[in-house]
Amino acid sequence: MLATPAPGLAETRDNAVFDALLWTLSRPGLPRGLPEPGEGSIISALLDRECLVYAADPLLMPEIMRTGAEMADIDKADHVFLGAMATFDTLADIAIGSDYYPDDGATVIIRASIGSGVALRLTGPGVDGAVTIRLDGLPDGFWKVRAARLRYPMGFDLFFVDGARVVGVPRSTTVEEI
Amino acid sequence: MAYVATRGGERAIEQSERLFREEMGGFDRARVDEVKKSLPYLIDRVMGEASLYDEDLAALALAQTGGELYEAVLLLRAWRTTQPRLQVAEPVEQDTLFTHRRISAAFKDIPGGQVLGPTLDYAHRILATDVLQGASYAPEPVDPADTPSPAYQPSVSAWQAENDLLDPPAEDPTKGNDIPDLTREPLLFPSKRAHTLQSLARAETGGVLALGYAAMRGHGQAHPTVNELRLAEAEIAVTHPDGRQFSAGRVKVSQAEVVDKKGEKLGIGYAATFGWNEVKCIAAATLDLNSPGAEKGSATEEEFFLYHTEGLESSGFCIHFKLPHYVTFQSSLDAMRDAKAKKAAGAPKQQEPAE
Amino acid sequence: MSLSTLTKPWEAMSYGFLDGSAKRELRRKMLKSVAVPGCQMPYASREVPMARGWGTGGLQVSLTLVNPQTRVKVIDQGADDSVNAASIRRFIARVAGTPTTMDTLDADLIQSRHRIPEEILREDQVLVLQVPNPEPLRPVQPNTSIARQMHADADYGRMWLQLYEQIVRSGRVMQGASYPSLVHGRHVMTPSPIPRWDVPKLHMAKHLTILSAGREKRIFAVPPYTRVEPLVFSDVPYKVEEHGALTCTRSGTTGFFMNEIPQDDGSSAFEVSDSEWGVKTIRARDGEGESRGETWYKDGEMPQ
Numbered sequence: 001m002l003a004t005p006a007p008g009l010a011e012t013r014d015n016a017v018f019d020a021l022l023w024t025l026s027r028p029g030l031p032r033g034l035p036e037p038g039e040g041s042i043i044s045a046l047l048d049r050e051c052l053v054y055a056a057d058p059l060l061m062p063e064i065m066r067t068g069a070e071m072a073d074i075d076k077a078d079h080v081f082l083g084a085m086a087t088f089d090t091l092a093d094i095a096i097g098s099d100y101y102p103d104d105g106a107t108v109i110i111r112a113s114i115g116s117g118v119a120l121r122l123t124g125p126g127v128d129g130a131v132t133i134r135l136d137g138l139p140d141g142f143w144k145v146r147a148a149r150l151r152y153p154m155g156f157d158l159f160f161v162d163g164a165r166v167v168g169v170p171r172s173t174t175v176e177e178i
Numbered sequence: 179m180a181y182v183a184t185r186g187g188e189r190a191i192e193q194s195e196r197l198f199r200e201e202m203g204g205f206d207r208a209r210v211d212e213v214k215k216s217l218p219y220l221i222d223r224v225m226g227e228a229s230l231y232d233e234d235l236a237a238l239a240l241a242q243t244g245g246e247l248y249e250a251v252l253l254l255r256a257w258r259t260t261q262p263r264l265q266v267a268e269p270v271e272q273d274t275l276f277t278h279r280r281i282s283a284a285f286k287d288i289p290g291g292q293v294l295g296p297t298l299d300y301a302h303r304i305l306a307t308d309v310l311q312g313a314s315y316a317p318e319p320v321d322p323a324d325t326p327s328p329a330y331q332p333s334v335s336a337w338q339a340e341n342d343l344l345d346p347p348a349e350d351p352t353k354g355n356d357i358p359d360l361t362r363e364p365l366l367f368p369s370k371r372a373h374t375l376q377s378l379a380r381a382e383t384g385g386v387l388a389l390g391y392a393a394m395r396g397h398g399q400a401h402p403t404v405n406e407l408r409l410a411e412a413e414i415a416v417t418h419p420d421g422r423q424f425s426a427g428r429v430k431v432s433q434a435e436v437v438d439k440k441g442e443k444l445g446i447g448y449a450a451t452f453g454w455n456e457v458k459c460i461a462a463a464t465l466d467l468n469s470p471g472a473e474k475g476s477a478t479e480e481e482f483f484l485y486h487t488e489g490l491e492s493s494g495f496c497i498h499f500k501l502p503h504y505v506t507f508q509s510s511l512d513a514m515r516d517a518k519a520k521k522a523a524g525a526p527k528q529q530e531p532a533e
Numbered sequence: 534m535s536l537s538t539l540t541k542p543w544e545a546m547s548y549g550f551l552d553g554s555a556k557r558e559l560r561r562k563m564l565k566s567v568a569v570p571g572c573q574m575p576y577a578s579r580e581v582p583m584a585r586g587w588g589t590g591g592l593q594v595s596l597t598l599v600n601p602q603t604r605v606k607v608i609d610q611g612a613d614d615s616v617n618a619a620s621i622r623r624f625i626a627r628v629a630g631t632p633t634t635m636d637t638l639d640a641d642l643i644q645s646r647h648r649i650p651e652e653i654l655r656e657d658q659v660l661v662l663q664v665p666n667p668e669p670l671r672p673v674q675p676n677t678s679i680a681r682q683m684h685a686d687a688d689y690g691r692m693w694l695q696l697y698e699q700i701v702r703s704g705r706v707m708q709g710a711s712y713p714s715l716v717h718g719r720h721v722m723t724p725s726p727i728p729r730w731d732v733p734k735l736h737m738a739k740h741l742t743i744l745s746a747g748r749e750k751r752i753f754a755v756p757p758y759t760r761v762e763p764l765v766f767s768d769v770p771y772k773v774e775e776h777g778a779l780t781c782t783r784s785g786t787t788g789f790f791m792n793e794i795p796q797d798d799g800s801s802a803f804e805v806s807d808s809e810w811g812v813k814t815i816r817a818r819d820g821e822g823e824s825r826g827e828t829w830y831k832d833g834e835m836p837q
Contacts, residue, residue, distance in 0.1 A: 002545045003545075004626075004628065004629070004630045005546050005549075005630075006548065006601075006630070007549075007600060007601065008548065010553075011548050011549075014557075015598075015599075015600045016600075018560045018597075018598075022560075022564065022567065025564055025568060026567050026754075026756040027756075027757060045557065045560060046560055048554050048558075049355065049554075050362055050554070050558065078561075098685075099685035100681060100682065101366075101575075102574075103562065103565040103566075103569075103574040105565070105568075107561070107564060125760075126567075126756040126758055126759065127758055128757070153569045153719060155568075157564065157565070157568040170569075171569065172569060172717060187614040187615060188614075190616055191623075248584075252580065252582075252584060253582075255580040256582045258580070259552075259555065259579040259580045260546070260547060260550065260555075261552075263554075361579075362554070362558070364576055364577055366575055367678045475675060475676055481676060485677075490584075490585055491585045493585075494584035494587065494589070495585055495586035495665070495748055497584055498584065498665070501587065501609070501646075502609065502615060503610075503647075503726075505610045505611065505647040505648055505710065505726070505727075505728055505790075505792075505806060506647060506709055506710040506728070507709075508728065508774070508790075508791075508793055508806075509709035509710040509726075509728040509729060509730075509774055510707075510709030510710070512709070513705065513706070513707050513708070514707075516705055516772075516775070517703040517705050520703070520704040521703075521704065
C-alpha cells in the first residue's frame with residue numbers, strides 16, 4: 001500500500017507553531033517559542049478559506065489573503081490581528097461569541113514586549129496557583145476593557161507575539177495588574 | 179515474560195483482514211470496469227451516499243470491499259475529504275436539467291408531459307432463473323417515440339407558483355464559496371438550508387427510507403403527493419481562475435418535489451442527490467416536507483432525521499459495539515454490586531424525591 | 534490567480550493523512566476548547582479511514598498534533614495490545630512515521646479509549662481521549678439543541694435530580710463510567726467512559742487532556758491545573774470502584790483498576806487494567822530493573 005508520507009517544510013512549521021500556541025494557551029502566561037518571528041507563521045498554521053479575518057496592520061494582509069481567508073469587519077472576524085496597539089478602542093468590537101456558541105469568540109493576536117512593562121498576575125485554568133508576567137506595548141486600560149467585555153464563557157482569546165515568542169491569555173484567565 | 183501479548187493483537191488484526199480478502203480474491207481494473215458497467219444503480223447509490231461523483235472510484239470502492247456498502251462509502255468519503263476544494267460550480271436550475279424521466283402524480287398531464295423514461299416500475303418482477311440454466315439475456319431494443327420528449331422542462335412547482343398554488347422558496351442569493359459546506363463545517367441546529375439539503379443528499383438510502391416511511395405512515399403531519407420526480411443529467415459549469423466558464427461534464431442526478439394539501443396553498447418538500455435513486459429522493463423530500471414545526475424528538479424533526487440518516491456515522495457507531503467495553507462494564511458492575519449489598523444490609527431507605 | 538496557486542503538488546497522501554485545511558480547522562477548534570474548559574466545541578470532523586465510533590475523533594486530534602518525533606502510545610480499555618489500539622497505533626505510525634511506545638512515561642502523546650494510565654502524566658504529555666457521546670445531558674435530554682441551551686444557561690437541575698433519584702432508589706449513584714463532572718466550576722462535562730477511578734486524575738492535573746468525539750463532531754478539553762469535580766451531594770461522597778484492595782493475579786500488583794476475569798469455579802480473578810503497568814511490575818519482580826513511575830493512586834487510595 002501507500003508509503004509513509006514525509007512532512008513538507010510548511011507542514012513542519014505549522015505543526016511547530018500550533019504546538020507553541022496550544023502549549024501557551026493551556027498554560028496562560030508562560031511564553032513559548034515560535035519557529036520564526038512575527039505573525040506570519042500563525043497565519044499559515046491557523047487560517048484558510050473558511051476564516052474571516054480582520055487585520056489592523058495592512059502589511060499582514062497579503063499573507064492573510066494568500067491563505068484564502070476573507071477580510072472582514074472586526075465584529076465579524078474570527079481572527080483579529082491588531083498589530084502594535086495604539087488605543088484600546090478596537091477591543092470594543094471584537095466578537096465574543098454567544099452563550100450558545102462560545103467558540104464564535106475571536107482569536108486575537110497582538111504585538112507586545114514580553115518580560116518588561118506592567119506586571120500582571122494571572123490565575124485560572126492552566127495556571128498552577130498564580131503566575132506573574134510582564135507585558136509592554138499595550139495601551140493603558142487594556143486589561144480593564146478586556147475584563148469588561150468578557151462574559152464567560154463568552155469572550156475572546158489573546159496571543160501576544162514578541163519576535164519569535166508567543167504567550168497566550170485565554171478568556172478563562174483572570175488578569176490583575178500589580 | 180509471561181504478560182506481554184502485545185504483538186498478538188497486531189498479528190491478529192492483520193490476519194483477519196487477509197482472511198476477508200482471501201475469500202474475495204484479487205481485483206483489478208477489469209473487475210472495476212465490470213462492476214461499473216453492470217451495476218449502475220448501485221454505483222449511483224454509493225456515489226450519492228459518498229457525496230462524490232466518480233463512477234470509476236465508486237466501482238473501485240465496491241470491488242475493494244466486496245460490495246460491503248457501508249465500507250465502500252467509508253472508503254470514498256475518507257478519500258474525498260482529503261481532496262482540495264478548488265471550485266464551486268454554478269448553481270443548476272431545474273429547467274437546465276437534461277431530463278430522462280419526469281413524472282408527476284399530482285396531475286394527469288403536466289406542461290412538458292409525463293416522461294416515463296427508464297424504470298422497472300411496471301416490470302413483472304420475475305427472477306430470470308433460466309439464466310442459471312444457461313440461457314442468456316439480451317435487452318429488447320427500444321422503439322423510439324414519434325416525437326421525442328423535450329429534454330429540458332421547468333419543474334411542476336414552477337407552474338404551481340405561477341398559478342398561486344404554492345409559495346416558491348425564497349430566492350437564495352448565496353453563491354460560490356459562501357454556500358455553507360457540510361463537509362467543511364459541522365451540522366448545527368437549527369440547520370442551515372444548504373446543510374439540510376446536503377445532508378439529505380448524502381444520507382444513507384435505507385435510513386432515509388425508514389424515517390420517511392414512518393412519516394408517510396402517519397408519524398408525520400403531512401401526507402406527501404409526488405409533485406414531480408425527475409431523473410436527469412446536470413451540466414457542471416465551473417469558472418477557471420482566468421475567468422472563463424467551462425463545462426466539466428454532466429453528472430446524473432435525481433430530485434423529488436413532494437407537496438401536502440393542508441392549507442390554502444401547497445406545502446413543498448424537496449430533495450436531490452447524485453445518481454439516480456428515486457426511493458431516497460421521495461423519502462428525503464417527505465422528511466423535508468414534514469420538518470417545519472415538527473415536535474422535538476419526533477422522527478420528522480430535522481435534528482432527529484438528519485442525525486440518524488447519516489450512514490457513515492450510524493453504521494460506524496453500530497459496529498463499534500463489537501469493540502471491548504469491559505472497563506465500562508466493570509464500572510457498572512461495581513455500582514450494581516454495591517447497591518445490592520446496601521439493600522441486603524438493609525440500609526435505611528431515604529425519603530422519596532419531591533414531585 | 535491560477536490553478537496552481539489554488540492547489541498543491543500531487544501527493545498520494547498528506548502527511549498524517551489529514552490535509553492542511555482539516556488540520557487547520559482542528560487547530561482552531563482545539564484552541565477554543567482549551568479557552569473554555571469542558572465546553573463542547575463543534576467541528577467538521579472529517580472522515581478518516583476508520584469507521585465512526587472507533588476512535589475517529591481522537592485520531593483526528595492525534596493526527597493534527599503529531600510530527601515525526603512524537604512518541605505515540607495508544608490504549609483501549611487500558612491495554613496496548615487490544616486489537617483496536619493496535620490498529621490505531623499502526624495507522625498513526627503508517628501515515629505520520631511516528632515512533633510508538635507502550636511505556637506511559639516514554640510517550641509524548643497518549644490516545645486512549647476508556648482509561649487514563651495509572652502513572653502520573655507530566656506537563657509535556659498530551660492525553661487524547663476518544664469520546665463516543667460528548668453530551669452529559671443526553672440521558673436527561675436527548676435533543677442536542679435543547680441540551681445546548683441548558684449548557685448556555687448552566688441549567689443542570691435535571692442532571693442533579695437524576696443523581697438524587699438514583700440515590701433514593703438504590704442508595705447510591707448508579708452511574709458507572711462517564712461520571713458527569715463540573716469543569717472550572719462552569720460546564721458539566723462527560724469525562725468519556727473512563728471509570729470513576731480515573732476521573733480524579735483529571736482534577737488539577739499537570740497535563741493537557743483533549744476529548745474528541747468524531748461521530749458527534751464535538752471537541753472539548755481539560756487544560757492543566759483545572760478543576761474537575763464529579764457531581765456529588767455534600768452528604769453522599771464520590772465513590773470510585775472498590776478496586777483498591779484487589780491484587781492482579783498475573784503481576785501481583787495491588788491498588789489499581791482491575792479487569793475481572795470470571796473463573797470456571799464461579800469465582801473471579803483480577804488482572805490489572807493498565808497492561809503496561811502490569812508488564813513493568815513483572816519486570817521489576819523478575820529483577821529486570823525498576824521502570825515504574827509515580828502513580829496517582831497510592832496504596833489503592835487517591836491522595837486528596
